[in-house]
Amino acid sequence: MTGLGAGPEFDLIRRFLRRRPGDPATPPRGLRLGPGDDCAMIAGDGIAVTVDMSVENIHFRRAWLSPEEIGWRAAVAGLSDLAAVAARPIGVLASIALPDGDEGETGERVSMGIAAAAEEVGAAVIGGDLVRSPGPLVVDIVALGETSAPVLRSGARAGDELWVTGYLGTAAAAVDAWLRGEEPDATARAAFARPRPRIAHAIWLAERSVPSAMLDLSDGIAGDAGHLAAASGVRVVVEADSLPLSGAAAAREDPLRLAAAGGEDYELCFTCRPGAAAEVRRAFENRFGIPLTRVGRVVEGEGVVVVDERGGPLELRAFQHWVERA
Amino acid sequence: MTGLGAGPEFDLIRRFLRRRPGDPATPPRGLRLGPGDDCAMIAGDGIAVTVDMSVENIHFRRAWLSPEEIGWRAAVAGLSDLAAVAARPIGVLASIALPDGDEGETGERVSMGIAAAAEEVGAAVIGGDLVRSPGPLVVDIVALGETSAPVLRSGARAGDELWVTGYLGTAAAAVDAWLRGEEPDATARAAFARPRPRIAHAIWLAERSVPSAMLDLSDGIAGDAGHLAAASGVRVVVEADSLPLSGAAAAREDPLRLAAAGGEDYELCFTCRPGAAAEVRRAFENRFGIPLTRVGRVVEGEGVVVVDERGGPLELRAFQHWVERA
Numbered sequence: 001m002t003g004l005g006a007g008p009e010f011d012l013i014r015r016f017l018r019r020r021p022g023d024p025a026t027p028p029r030g031l032r033l034g035p036g037d038d039c040a041m042i043a044g045d046g047i048a049v050t051v052d053m054s055v056e057n058i059h060f061r062r063a064w065l066s067p068e069e070i071g072w073r074a075a076v077a078g079l080s081d082l083a084a085v086a087a088r089p090i091g092v093l094a095s096i097a098l099p100d101g102d103e104g105e106t107g108e109r110v111s112m113g114i115a116a117a118a119e120e121v122g123a124a125v126i127g128g129d130l131v132r133s134p135g136p137l138v139v140d141i142v143a144l145g146e147t148s149a150p151v152l153r154s155g156a157r158a159g160d161e162l163w164v165t166g167y168l169g170t171a172a173a174a175v176d177a178w179l180r181g182e183e184p185d186a187t188a189r190a191a192f193a194r195p196r197p198r199i200a201h202a203i204w205l206a207e208r209s210v211p212s213a214m215l216d217l218s219d220g221i222a223g224d225a226g227h228l229a230a231a232s233g234v235r236v237v238v239e240a241d242s243l244p245l246s247g248a249a250a251a252r253e254d255p256l257r258l259a260a261a262g263g264e265d266y267e268l269c270f271t272c273r274p275g276a277a278a279e280v281r282r283a284f285e286n287r288f289g290i291p292l293t294r295v296g297r298v299v300e301g302e303g304v305v306v307v308d309e310r311g312g313p314l315e316l317r318a319f320q321h322w323v324e325r326a
Numbered sequence: 327m328t329g330l331g332a333g334p335e336f337d338l339i340r341r342f343l344r345r346r347p348g349d350p351a352t353p354p355r356g357l358r359l360g361p362g363d364d365c366a367m368i369a370g371d372g373i374a375v376t377v378d379m380s381v382e383n384i385h386f387r388r389a390w391l392s393p394e395e396i397g398w399r400a401a402v403a404g405l406s407d408l409a410a411v412a413a414r415p416i417g418v419l420a421s422i423a424l425p426d427g428d429e430g431e432t433g434e435r436v437s438m439g440i441a442a443a444a445e446e447v448g449a450a451v452i453g454g455d456l457v458r459s460p461g462p463l464v465v466d467i468v469a470l471g472e473t474s475a476p477v478l479r480s481g482a483r484a485g486d487e488l489w490v491t492g493y494l495g496t497a498a499a500a501v502d503a504w505l506r507g508e509e510p511d512a513t514a515r516a517a518f519a520r521p522r523p524r525i526a527h528a529i530w531l532a533e534r535s536v537p538s539a540m541l542d543l544s545d546g547i548a549g550d551a552g553h554l555a556a557a558s559g560v561r562v563v564v565e566a567d568s569l570p571l572s573g574a575a576a577a578r579e580d581p582l583r584l585a586a587a588g589g590e591d592y593e594l595c596f597t598c599r600p601g602a603a604a605e606v607r608r609a610f611e612n613r614f615g616i617p618l619t620r621v622g623r624v625v626e627g628e629g630v631v632v633v634d635e636r637g638g639p640l641e642l643r644a645f646q647h648w649v650e651r652a
């Protein structure tokens with residue numbers, strides 16, 4: 001972390017960091033020393049660490065989001081990677097590059113959005129860096145969590161089933177609307193602006209030894225399932241007509257593309273031995289109020305294919321970051 | 327970490343990450359799982375974590391540095407924070423935002439510079455994120471290390487001495503030359519382009535219980551010592567005529583300003599009980615080939631003051647990032 005000397009830049013860091021530590025009644029397990037020194041200190045037998053960068057006009061537009069939402073979304077992108085391995089969050093560090101003029105209120109509001117997303121899942125803001133940007137606003141989030149038994153991408157076997165949490169295509173429905181100059185549906189906008197990392201859901205499933213392999217959906221299942229396939233040395237078959245479309249996605253022109261290739265829902269995608277998820281499905285849905293849906297299967301081979309109801313392959317362009325299409 | 331699917335963007339990540347893990351004969355202690363999953367996994371009783379962001383045209387210019395040097399410098403900025411708490415490096419994660427056209431060779435060379443700086447201090451590249459930038463090249467480095475007894479900024483007491491490793495003002499001498507349209511001295515250029523984090527030096531001093539408080543000099547001692555003063559609740563007096571000027575700094579127009587307010591030497595600055603550093607000075611200098619120099623003292627009060635040989639205070643503007651002055 002860059003230091004905390006005099007000057008408005010540092011005042012902002014101070015306001016951001018002062019909220020922590022000591023703020024929470026129960027500081028996160030594993031946190032030893034919060035912000036204010038050269039490093040934060042944590043401890044644990046299994047520390048999960050990940051980093052995720054969000055860039056203005058690539059990952060978000062200011063016209064679409066408030067500064068708090070920019071911070072929240074960026075933080076969730078990092079925290080969702082903890083969910084993907086079923087780790088309990090400990091803390092986040094945030095590097096923020098701020099264009100001139102944003103070092104005051106905007107920077108603080110972005111920071112507060114980051115802190116709010118972290119707090120929501122029991123994580124502390126334990127450090128960061130704040131620098132000037134000659135161009136876009138950039139937020140890079142480091143998320144640290146703990147798990148003694150991470151669920152990896154590499155555990156899928158031929159014969160496994162493919163499942164997802166929640167609904168797909170909701171965040172993409174908002175982007176689709178914005179790109180056509182329309183106001184998005186409120187649910188779709190919320191999914192894009194205030195996504196919820198599936199931390200508790202992942203831990204619940206892992207405690208019941210359900211997932212054999214897992215990841216979070218940030219680029220769309222048609223692409224992300226390929227990472228799982230590659231890591232596990234298997235082929236993943238996604239059944240298009242099984243994908244749980246949200247109402248917001250279903251109302252758009254090409255719901256299947258939004259659900260299969262639309263990113264940033266931050267839902268979990270996992271494989272399991274036959275029947276393992278079906279056995280806990282009702283308890284999961286009662287507990288969390290979102291569906292658990294079987295969307296495909298794992299076979300021998302490699303790569304990922306999306307098939308229609310007759311088993312024929314569908315062509316689905318990966319859902320590129322919208323700036324590339326706009 | 328964002329996934330590893332198809333496409334040239336991911337090919338670059340793969341090339342970057344494929345070097346590790348398994349590469350080193352002895353993987354870093356504390357490393358459980360390297361890149362390729364949603365998170366890297368590490369373990370330890372005292373994990374130090376820090377993040378440091380480097381932005382094109384704020385922290386460096388392309389005209390001054392090769393892509394490898396951009397990566398190296400950015401990595402050292404993070405690794406140096408591990409030195410500041412005397413932690414042994416475990417791994418680094420790198421988020422890189424690349425302008426269009428840089429996603430090929432330039433991105434790979436930046437990545438290789440990061441990996442080389444990490445390897446030099448025994449750290450593995452354990453993850454990262456690679457995204458597009460509509461503006462500057464941005465490199466954000468997460469550095470993770472281990473120490474059971476971090477040296478904090480808060481341990482200084484009135485009566486302590488203030489010491490630094492190495493020479494000050496060398497990197498600033500290079501920037502000073504570039505800003506005047508001159509070619510920098512080779513030593514100065516190397517100090518800016520290929521700084522060495524003082525990891526081994528910090529651990530050596532901490533093992534001998536020498537530092538009572540410590541940090542690394544990234545913004546210049548006149549500013550950085552203020553962070554130590556604030557954290558310890560003391561006043562730091564820097565004696566200008568004691569500052570160890572490099573030859574490269576001495577040859578410039580205003581060597582004192584370069585040494586006191588010039589940043590990015592990544593030397594260690596620490597306090598100690600009277601006599602503690604003097605006792606090990608010769609052994610340190612023999613071991614590491616750089617000087618250990620007493621440059622001031624700790625008194626009751628607050629803030630930092632730089633004084634001349636008669637004890638009068640000197641006005642030294644903090645050495646702003648050069649882009650603000652250029």
